[in-house]
Amino acid sequence: MGNLDNTLKSSIKDEIDDISEYTKTKAEPDTITTTGDGTSHSIKAETERSLDSEFKIENPKLSVQSLKAWFSGKLALKGINLDVKENCVTALIGPSGCGKTTLLRCINRMHDLTPNATADGKIILDNINIYDKQTDPVLIKRRMGMVFQKPNKKRLTVIIVTHNMQQAARVSDYTAFMYLGELIEFGPTDQIFKYPKKELTERYISGKFG
Amino acid sequence: MVRLLDLGLTKVNSIIFDMASLAENTVSKAITSYMDDDTSTKKQIFESSAKLRFLQDEVSELCIELIARFQPVATDLRSIKSCMELSYVFSRFGRYAYDIITVLEILGPLELCDKSTVMRMSKLVLELMGLGISALRLRDNSILAKIYEMEEMVDVLYRKSMRESSQIVIANNYSDIRCNISTALILKYLERISDHACYIADSVNYIETGMASPRR
Structure with a gap:
């Protein structure tokens, strides 16, 4: 005292x-x-909300599981796990080269089109693994188009990639922060921008690097 | 990397620390004046209170400008929100100090009154303020539990003193009534100051962890 x-x-x-x-x-x-x-x-x-607990999306529209991606043998995505909620906007943020666009390209199977690019892991869209050998990539792209490009406006599920923090904060419901091929933090956008759990996320969204 | 936002945050924090020192000194001066039955400090206390009110507005303006221009997030955003709340807290300290000296002016002289209850509580409250301000300066949330514990003590003392005070009013004794009224009022101001000192602790916790505290 x-x-x-x-x-x-x-x-x-x-x-x-x-x-x-x-x-x-x-x-x-x-x-x-x-x-x-x-x-x-x-x-x-x-x-006393727990800041340590992992954030989970119930019944995701799309689920990325242990996804790894390589360009000419170089590991670009280091085992990404990310769930995307239906009818919501999910923003992928992070500095250049962190793997945002690669992840997006994997999700719509455009990664396959790049020479010497390979991927491993699962991406489940409506209970279908889009990387299953029996799955037709053309059909997947068409379905992705339905989800991402020609949606019924009341049933819009969007993933955006942006370097603009204000845009991510303004338009998205959930935000995923990536760095050097890893998913560092994922959660509701307001939580990520007000109370980020990870120091790295805090420094990036505050403009201290990137 | 120095950001433009950092310059603004440094300025706001500097004003907040100036307010903290001024508020602490003003409350301390008001209590000493009450103890010494000295109303000569009233003008000075009023001016300090007015300055704290002015600085509160300045902090609010600066904070709004920082939000509008730099769209701060995370710790920066929480700091700005807390600075706005802290400036209000310090402004209230000034106001309560002014209220204390006003009681002395209106009801005094009170030199024959038993001031031991007020002085005992004021000791606790001044230390509580000091701890809160210290936690803020050091961004140290390890002493918050101690602050909350002391605030509970102040509350208990307040309730106890009020009960006792109400039992010793002697009918038609003008002097005792003045003593009781002044004691009751000043105890109430001290109790409010201790609540506000806890808001400082709440703000430190919020800045550091993002955890909001329940309102008192």
């Missing part, structure tokens, strides 16, 4: 012990509150 006089400190503590019921009743409203619409929620749960 710093410089506080010890006698004063102990006498106050004694008084607190004597009238602990006051502190008890005071503490209760701090943990639970009721919102205007009558729903209750725990402030404690809200404020």
Whole structure:
């Protein structure tokens, strides 16, 4: 208790012990509150949200799993895992050369078209692995076109690649930050831009490098 | 890499630290004046309070400008939001200091009053303010628990003192009524100051971790 006089400190503590019921009743409203619409929620749960837990998308429209990609034997994507939520905009951000465009090209199977380019892993679109040998790449591209280019506006699932942080922050629902071929952080856009978990993400979106 | 935003953040932080020092000194002066029954400091305390209010507006303007021009994110954004809140906190400290000296002016002289309750609580509150400001300067959230614990102590003391104070009012005793009213008012201001000192701790925590604290 710093410089506080010890006698004063102990006498106050004694008084607190004597009238602990006051502190008890005071503490209760701090943990639970009721919102205007009558729903209750725990402030404690809200404020103690875990910053370490991995963010998960339930029932993703598209799921990238352990994806690796090479150009002439050089590893460009180092095992990407990313889920894309249906009817939402997901932004891929990161400095030049981090693998954003390669990832996007893998997703629509344009990566196959590049000489000496190879890929390994799974990309599941509506429960179909688009890299399955039995899957027709032409059909996949057509389906991607349906999803990405000619959507019913009410059912729009978009992945954008951008260097413009303000654009990503403005238009996307989810943001994935990539660096040197790895997915560093993924989450809801507001969380990524307000409370990034990783120091690298923080430095990149704050314009400290890139 | 130095960013233009950094220059603005440095300026805002500099004003915030100036406000912190001024607010701490102003509250301390008001308490000393009450203890010494000295109203001669009223003008000085009023001017400090007015300056804190002015600086609060300046911080708000600067913060809005930084948001508009640089679209800050992450820690930068949280710092800016916190600076706006902190400037309000320090402005309130000035206001409570002014309220304390005003009580003395209106109800004083209070030299015959028992001031021990107020002085005991003010010791705690001044240390609480100092800890909050220190946590802010050092961006040290390791002492936040201590700050919250002390704030609880202030609350307990406040409730206890108010109960006791209400039991010793002697009918038709003008002097005691003045003493009780002044004690009650100043205790309330001190209790509010301690709450605001916790907001400093909340801001430090928010800047460092992104965790919001429940309102008091």
